Amino acid sequence: MIAVAQPVVELVRASKRYGSVEAVRGIDLSVPEGEMIAILGPNGAGKTTAISLMLGLRRATSGEARLFGLDPSDRRARSRCGVMLQESGINDVLKVREIVDLFRSYYPHPMPADRALGLAGLADQADRQIGHLSGGQRQRLYYALAICGDPDVIFLDEPTVGMDVEARRAFLESIREFFREGKTILLTTHYLEEADQLAERVVVIDHGTIIADSTPAQIKARVAGKRVRFTSGRTLTPTDFAALPLSHLQIDGDRVTLLSNDPEEVLRALFSDGVSLRDLEVVGADLEEAVIALTARSPQKESA
Amino acid sequence: MSAAATRPLETAPIGQMIVSQVGSVLTTYRRMPGFVAISMGLPIMFFVFFGIPSIGQRTANGTSLGSYFLASLGAYAVSNVVVYNVGIGVATQRARKFDLLQRATPLPPFIAVLGNVVGGLALSLASLIGLFLVAAIAGVRMPAITWLILLGWLVLGSLPMLGLGLTIGYGASRNSAPALASLVYLPLAFASGLFVPLDHFPAFLRGIAPYLPLYHSGQLGWITVGAGNESLVTAILWVAGWSIVLLALAARAYRRDAMRKFA
Secondary structure (H helix, E strand, O other): OOOOOOOOEEEEEEEEEEOOEEEEEEEEEEEOOOOEEEEEOOOOOOHHHHHHHHHOOOOOOEEEEEEOOEOOOOHHHHOOEEEEOOOOOOOOOOEHHHHHHHHHOOOOOOOOHHHHHHHOOOHHHOOOEHHHOOHHHHHHHHHHHHHOOOOOEEEEEOOOOOOOHHHHHHHHHHHHHHHHOOOEEEEEOOOHHHHHHHOOEEEEEEOOEEEEEEOHHHHHHHHOOEEEEEEEOOOOOHHHHOOOOEEEEEEEOOEEEEEEOOHHHHHHHHHHOOOOEEEEEEEEOOHHHHHHHHHHHHHHHHHO | OOHHHHOOOOOOOHHHHHHHHHHHHHHHHHHOHHHHHHHHHHHHHHHHHHHHHHOOOEOOOOOEHHHHHHHHHHHHHHHHHHHHHHHHHHHHHHHOOHHHHHHOOOOOHHHHHHHHHHHHHHHHHHHHHHHHHHHHHHOOOOOHHHHHHHHHHHHHOOHHHHHHHHHHHHHOOOOHHHHHHHHHHHHHHHHOOOOOOHHHOOHHHHHHHHHOHHHHHHHHHHHHOOOOOOOHHHHHHHHHHHHHHHHHHHHHHHHHHHHHHHO
């Protein structure tokens, strides 16, 4: 058998325009089987639109989206795909097991309901009405619905919103377990340490384009910066930092936050300008700041 | 070589999806007794108020007034269910964005619609059976076959209002759906003579009635109990015509909703 690696999910120069707004601009993305990929980016960056294109919930204005090599709205493709969307609501009066059974009936080879409930950590809630679930349990129910068809790929849009720390930890472990079975997982998240812990590949989207696509470590290395935060003795303006090696600058009254690869040089320059600093804090940038730094730079990139 | 790449492309059987989809709609109704009781209870209540006291009386052409009111309120009952329960039910699903999640599954969209339609029709059948039981206990007497024919015509007579219910469901928001349903349906039922016989109406209302869908749905029932004002064929043609118009309107509302979300 020839093992031509057909990507599970593919966007080819895909663009999506809503009226005058171009939400996604010519994205190329290919997700091979068995990969765990996190899509990051600020609100309104185009993440949800990109996922909608991959799922066939939206049609690309130009370019193409493919799921298992098929049109994403093809039922044969969807039969191998599970989805957890943001802010979807379910009929409150159904019981947990009933809605899981309903969704299982949509798939040709679903997993046993008890297994889906177990993986989602809902075994004890199987006979409760959905209206009586907590926010975190509801979120896990959506996860159970995403996996109950035993799909080869799952799309998780902001999966851990509304979960407490313990629930989140258990939930991430469940995703890992599903991943270890060779499943492809694509998630968006606001909690960047989540992406850092889970994903082997991070795609950063901003203004509808992909501005970074590599491992979390490489993305952090690209910024490789330190976060410097201080209170200044006099009000500073961006011109005070014009010649300095910064990747991000935020001035909030006398409170300044910046990201830099060379914090020593920045501080030396500020001291020699006679700026007095209080509450100085220099820490390593995390993935979140790396993304902030990347997305803050992206407008210049667009003009290229 | 991976397991996923060798897995054949398959889909679940359509029949299995329809059964579970309809089942979940019916379970939902069963768990919302308040919502359902209003739909089923109002026609029975009206029958107790208007029908029972006049069971012994007869119309000019000899039909028992009890049978007459049973036919009127039966037409009201079935349509009541498809306008309120289907209309508000669908609008609620849309407001919760459940339709969005379902759309991302392999479920063909028409089965989601079918589930609501069949569930609604099953509920209207249940409301009719409830009404029939009350009528039979109260002393309405008809040949067994007449009861059955009446049941059949009344359910078919709800098709135009099913179109109205679906139009409201796919066209209106969750907040405006109940008001819109009442605003359109109640005057329509009244002007069609389902609450008060038309000969008690002023002339201009009597002039409007023959153009209204529910008037002819009512006629299907009245003709069955021997109190109709038009031929069965005329009633069927009017009901079919209105069904086409209102179901087409529903299809338009459905497509507009789908275009907005899924284009």
